[in-house]
Amino acid sequence: MNTVYKIALVGDTCVGKTALMEKITNGDFILHYEPNNDAVTILDVATNQEPITFSIWEFNTNSSLETLQYFDAAIIMTSANDKKSFENIPYWIRVIEKNNSKIPITVCINKSDLKIQVPYTLDKKYACFSISTKNSDNIRSPFVYLAKKLLNNTDLYVY
Ligand SMILES: Nc1nc2c(ncn2[C@@H]2O[C@H](COP(=O)(O)OP(=O)(O)O)[C@@H](O)[C@H]2O)c(=O)[nH]1
Numbered sequence: 001m002n003t004v005y006k007i008a009l010v011g012d013t014c015v016g017k018t019a020l021m022e023k024i025t026n027g028d029f030i031l032h033y034e035p036n037n038d039a040v041t042i043l044d045v046a047t048n049q050e051p052i053t054f055s056i057w058e059f060n061t062n063s064s065l066e067t068l069q070y071f072d073a074a075i076i077m078t079s080a081n082d083k084k085s086f087e088n089i090p091y092w093i094r095v096i097e098k099n100n101s102k103i104p105i106t107v108c109i110n111k112s113d114l115k116i117q118v119p120y121t122l123d124k125k126y127a128c129f130s131i132s133t134k135n136s137d138n139i140r141s142p143f144v145y146l147a148k149k150l151l152n153n154t155d156l157y158v159y
């Protein structure tokens with residue numbers, strides 16, 4: 001059995017968390033907005049070290065933040081056209097680190113297809129990826145980064 005790593009996908013509403021999960025599981029891109037309850041997506045990742053499984057939990061406004069203590073990693077998502085979603089990055093970092101100080105965190109700036117740049121300076125210790133779920137641009141990168149971190153192997157190759 002693959003080792004399963006639990007990943008928390010957090011961020012403001014409407015940044016594209018569900019859209020990314022849908023894209024990953026079946027390649028569809030949802031155009032309309034549907035608020036959803038916690039949803040879990042399973043992603044099997046083949047690597048040159050060992051196959052692993054990510055169990056990705058999308059957090060919404062009702063999610064218990066204390067459950068973050070049971071996670072192995074976190075993705076904070078923002079949206080390129082939503083200034084507030086950037087202003088909330090420090091809040092998410094605080095909440096994650098309060099509950100689980102050691103897990104790897106990555107920031108994902110979604111909707112890069114909109115060609116908008118919100119000026120924001122992120123602490124260098126957090127990896128940051130600009131992605132477009134809509135165009136599938138760079139959507140593997142946060143997961144490859146987390147796989148490398150979790151398997152503690154910077155040379156890890158993800159197929
Ligand atoms: N232009 C653009 N729109 C996106 C992208 N990803 C998601 N959206 C749109 O953003 C809205 C909110 O997406 P959703 O996944 O429901 O957000 P969530 O609340 O974070 O789960 C939807 O209308 C999506 O179609 C993207 O990469 N580019």
Ligand SMILES: [Mg+2]
Binds near residue numbers: 018034058060
């Ligand atoms: Mg959602």
